[in-house]
Amino acid sequence: MTVENLMDKLVSHCKANGFMFQSSEIYGGLNGFWDYGPLGVELKRNIKDAWWKDMYQSHNELACPPSAPSTYDMVGLDCTIIMHPQVWKCSGHYDLFHDFMVDCRKTKKRYRFDQLRGRWVSQGPQRIFVTTMAEPEQEQEDIARRALKFFNLRSKDIERLTFEERVLTLDKLDEADRAKVLGPDTDEIGSLTDPREFNLMFKTYVGALSGEEGAAFLRPETAQGIFVNFKNVVDSTRIRVPFGVAQVGKSFRNEITPRNFTFRSREFEQMEIEFFCHPSQSANWYQYWRNRRLQWYKDLGLDSDRLRLREHEQDELSHYSCGTADIEYAFPFLPPGEYGELEGIAHRGDFDLRSHSEGKLDPKKRPLEVELDEQGSPKHRGSGKDLTYRDDLTNERFIPHVIEPSAGADRATLAFLCQAYTEIQSSESNGKFESRVVMRLHPRIAPYKAAVLPLVKKDGMPEIAAEIYGALKKKFNVFYDEKSAIGKRYWRQDKIGTPYCITVDSQTLVDRTVTIRERDSMEQWRIGIDQVVAEIEKRVC
Numbered sequence: 001m002t003v004e005n006l007m008d009k010l011v012s013h014c015k016a017n018g019f020m021f022q023s024s025e026i027y028g029g030l031n032g033f034w035d036y037g038p039l040g041v042e043l044k045r046n047i048k049d050a051w052w053k054d055m056y057q058s059h060n061e062l063a064c065p066p067s068a069p070s071t072y073d074m075v076g077l078d079c080t081i082i083m084h085p086q087v088w089k090c091s092g093h094y095d096l097f098h099d100f101m102v103d104c105r106k107t108k109k110r111y112r113f114d115q116l117r118g119r120w121v122s123q124g125p126q127r128i129f130v131t132t133m134a135e136p137e138q139e140q141e142d143i144a145r146r147a148l149k150f151f152n153l154r155s156k157d158i159e160r161l162t163f164e165e166r167v168l169t170l171d172k173l174d175e176a177d178r179a180k181v182l183g184p185d186t187d188e189i190g191s192l193t194d195p196r197e198f199n200l201m202f203k204t205y206v207g208a209l210s211g212e213e214g215a216a217f218l219r220p221e222t223a224q225g226i227f228v229n230f231k232n233v234v235d236s237t238r239i240r241v242p243f244g245v246a247q248v249g250k251s252f253r254n255e256i257t258p259r260n261f262t263f264r265s266r267e268f269e270q271m272e273i274e275f276f277c278h279p280s281q282s283a284n285w286y287q288y289w290r291n292r293r294l295q296w297y298k299d300l301g302l303d304s305d306r307l308r309l310r311e312h313e314q315d316e317l318s319h320y321s322c323g324t325a326d327i328e329y330a331f332p333f334l335p336p337g338e339y340g341e342l343e344g345i346a347h348r349g350d351f352d353l354r355s356h357s358e359g360k361l362d363p364k365k366r367p368l369e370v371e372l373d374e375q376g377s378p379k380h381r382g383s384g385k386d387l388t389y390r391d392d393l394t395n396e397r398f399i400p401h402v403i404e405p406s407a408g409a410d411r412a413t414l415a416f417l418c419q420a421y422t423e424i425q426s427s428e429s430n431g432k433f434e435s436r437v438v439m440r441l442h443p444r445i446a447p448y449k450a451a452v453l454p455l456v457k458k459d460g461m462p463e464i465a466a467e468i469y470g471a472l473k474k475k476f477n478v479f480y481d482e483k484s485a486i487g488k489r490y491w492r493q494d495k496i497g498t499p500y501c502i503t504v505d506s507q508t509l510v511d512r513t514v515t516i517r518e519r520d521s522m523e524q525w526r527i528g529i530d531q532v533v534a535e536i537e538k539r540v541c
Ligand code: ATP
Pocket: 221, 253, 255, 262, 263, 264, 265, 266, 268, 269, 270, 341, 342, 343, 344, 406, 407, 408, 409, 410, 411, 412
């Protein structure tokens, strides 16, 4: 199966079975926005619940993973999407959260400078850089077709063209070479503008003020809500460093080129932890969170061979970071050997708390050093609030360092879907082979945990099945199906990722036992009806 094929199939499988729909589809859709259907909403909720349970609920100062440098506590928060605009000034998003884009003067289309790919092609002395927006599989074909057209040649003249080996992104070209670029949707070279900064935050206006006084932004990350509540959390819970604050919620980025299904969306959900620790311990906690987060994806079924942890190069680090590692997954829409980010784990030092506390302070009360510009004014206006932490045992006062594991719920969902999608050959009763889809989702995140199936619609079987269904339904999302042949019903559940099918058959009428069938191994075994709930619970929690 080619990569393109696999993604096309996954996208149509997701639509046909109610995992994902394009937003506002009946109006032609809106690029970069996706809706989760009846199955998708369960899948994504299960992923967020697993994260919340594993990262937040299962920790306190008494119970922590043995690999942790020390015990620690976790609490949760749920902050607003629109915050005081000064938050984004102090976080750096207002000044620095931008991508570079280029516009095509001919088509008015816009592309990301660091993502537009192409190859050098020459005919005789003329050398041009042909860019393409085609999927990796079709890149070369698209470049060749457009180069032929540009040089006014026919397909049979392809030998007259020389294609340089390397695929480059536009940002890797020298400035002087930009005039030789053939934009992805034009026939003329030199139609792309120089790169320009484009802030990714969505702007809105609060209240009746329509001018700049009312301007505000939709949050591009959930993290800042945690930083600005640091003092509230410490004061209201009496929690002690080291501790983490977890938050799950929507974020918005006006991405220039949303693409690859939900991978790069304009509205998405993040699952973030801001972990506050003593500066002397921050390197250890950074290591801990990198490993712990990587293991989480493996435990929920992502294949180790398709996952990697990549430490950022110095020049890749964000303005606040003294170290960042990305957890990356080999998404099938990427060329072989390339990986896409699932989650970033950043060592943010004391950047955020320091930044939010700097500003218009009474110097007597000010415990923090304020960076001043040439005029002697604070570099930017923070809240002026004291966001230091005082250890009540040692009496030491310090600004905690922060380790931030920041995951995307939608990217995680997409990775689990890509990993789960499996085509297997099945034998039809007439001897013909055809393939069918099994979604091998980990039981913890599968939309339905089990399906209850009476073998036939008579002899009291539906009544017993309804009794089992009722008992399971109190605890899990379960499915009931009594239509069509049992084999077809198993396949229907395989296709949506249900890990267990429970069948009520004639033997049930004799001894009150049922068959349990496991999705991936197709193994079957019998247990008593009164054990069903415990058996499913043991396997899916
Ligand atoms: P990228 O380099 O892919 O744009 P990023 O480094 O800007 O991502 P972060 O700011 O570290 O991403 O955000 C943390 C996580 O939020 C990412 O690892 C990803 O899972 C998710 N995320 C970020 N941007 C998007 C988006 N546009 N669509 C879906 N998820 C996103």
